[in-house]
Amino acid sequence: MSRPGERARRRGQAVSPELAPTLTRVQGLLRSCAPDLRRWLAVNLALLTVAMLQLWRGARSGQGDLTLAALSRALPLEEREKARSKRLARLLRNRHLVGSALTPLLVRLALGPRPRGWVPIVLDQTTLRGTPTLLAGVRVAGRILPVAFACFEYATLHQSQNALEVALLLLVTASLPPGCTPLFVLDRGSARVALLAQLRRAGIPYLGRGRRNTLVRLGSQRLALGRVPYRHGAAVRYAQVAYQQTQREPVDLIVFHDPAFQEPWSLLVPPSSHRQLPTDLVVALYRQRMHIELTFRDWKTHLGIRGLRLEVDIAPRLERLLLALTVAYTLAVLLGAGPAARQVRADCEILRTTPRPGTRRRLSALRVGILLLSLTRFAALAARALTRLLAALARGIPAAALAVCPPQSSSAPAPRGARGAVSRRDRASHQRRHPPPPRRCAWSFVSAIRSRRRQSWGRRSTAGPRSGTQSNPLSRDVPPWRPGSSKNWGAARVIRGLTMDRRGHKIPASPNHKEPLT
Secondary structure (H helix, E strand, C coil): CCCCCHHHHHCCCCECHHHHHHHHHHHHHHHHHCCCCCHHHHHHHHHHHHHHHHHHHHHCCCCCCCCHHHHHHCCCECCCHHHHHHHHHHHHCCCCCCCHHHHHHHHHHHHCCCCCEEEEEEEEEEEECCEEEEEEEEEECCEEEEEEEEECCHHHCCCCHHHHHHHHHHHHHHHCCCCEEEEEECCHHHCCHHHHHHHHHHCCCEEEECCCCCEEEECCEEEEHHHCCCEECEEEEEEEEEECCCCCEEEEEEEEECCCCCCCEEEEECCCCCCCCCHHHHHHHHHHCCHHHHHHHHHHHHCCHHHCCCCCCHHHHHHHHHHHHHHHHHHHHHHHCCCCHHHHHHHHCCCCCCCCCCCCCCCCHHHHHHHHHHCHHHHHHHHHHHHHHHHHHHCCCCHHHHCCCCCCCCCCCCCCCCCCCCCHHHHHHHHHHCCCCCCCCHHHHHHHHHHHHHHCHHHCCCCCCCCCCCCCHHHCCCCCCCCCCCCHHHHHHHCCCCCECCCCCECCCCCCCCCCCC
């Protein structure tokens, strides 16, 4: 006679009782976002998602790195470790679990079922454990939530990387519902003339950054992008610019240079798009592109992808792991940006004394979400917040509407006299707003020293030191003043009452000066 639960264990459905409700809600979310997803794939993807959330509570091994052994131990199954590891291995070998097939699922999670208008989508490339990865996502709560990605290896790439980028952009465009148009924000590596021309012919707006050595034509002039005239601190727009010397793709060029930047931005947008894409909006959108670097740092460092080791079929297996990590990453970021984040920030966060960069917050939305999941004093709050979040996503509420508590900028002044780490950009902006006072001429110090000598040293008493006290070190003769001598500044230190040297620095009083000069 079999024991209770033995039949479910044989079928691979023996779920941990404490995680069974969460697993059921994650499965419901996946079925609502991707109705065509196979049932067995939905179950395994939900198991991996819950295992990722368990790992971020502190169950990782290898000094915080993500390992397959730690992931198999965290699977919410009441099975032996060997059975869990085999199940994870079979899932990573499953060819039906493809990242491109689940792009509509990620789009639905990030944007909801009915997005409208232009949606900025950031595209960039990184390297995860030696594997090149293309990532496209939308900005929510200071992070980029992935909607599509592709892992590849140069040795097994059938076509070029440029063809793969074009295919990824067209896949994202096809996954959006009617009435929604993507606005692709590209970096310098993706701003190729062929890609810009293809997007223009397809009617897809874009925002890219050109390389400084690319030749352009401004009217009858031929210049490199790095030599196009610009103004410090203001954006300059040039209409109908011929981008690249040979193909001469028509674009609108926006040159912006912040004094804190090393070089100006040369931003490219479709021609005659000044109404749909105003100049200030273009600069603001490209500033938000930098948040994808924070997402890469979260994946590699905070979530442990940097230590992941895969031996065979590295790119396909990594892509299948990233599917579960993306769903869990979206849930963690939205937890850290939801209503429950206020209580966690009030309990765990110490604000910076100096805003950097533009905010006094120290904890990102991801860190707040992980703290909410990991700290035992927030266990009941985390359970309620996760239940409400999964229910809201299943109803079709977009992720941006659920991020009600992002780490916004804080303009409150720092306490007087407080010191903190100041970035180069903050220091430059502070110097522009508050320029230092002009230096005093050296002859003003000369006049002060001469007047002090006439008032004090000219009336020096010839009597000896009073009894019971030490001899005054100032009773010796002072050498005559010689303009241009460097030793005269040493004499300024022994004259009582002069508190600044030639550089404007304060001179501390000597401990031997016990009484005023008479």
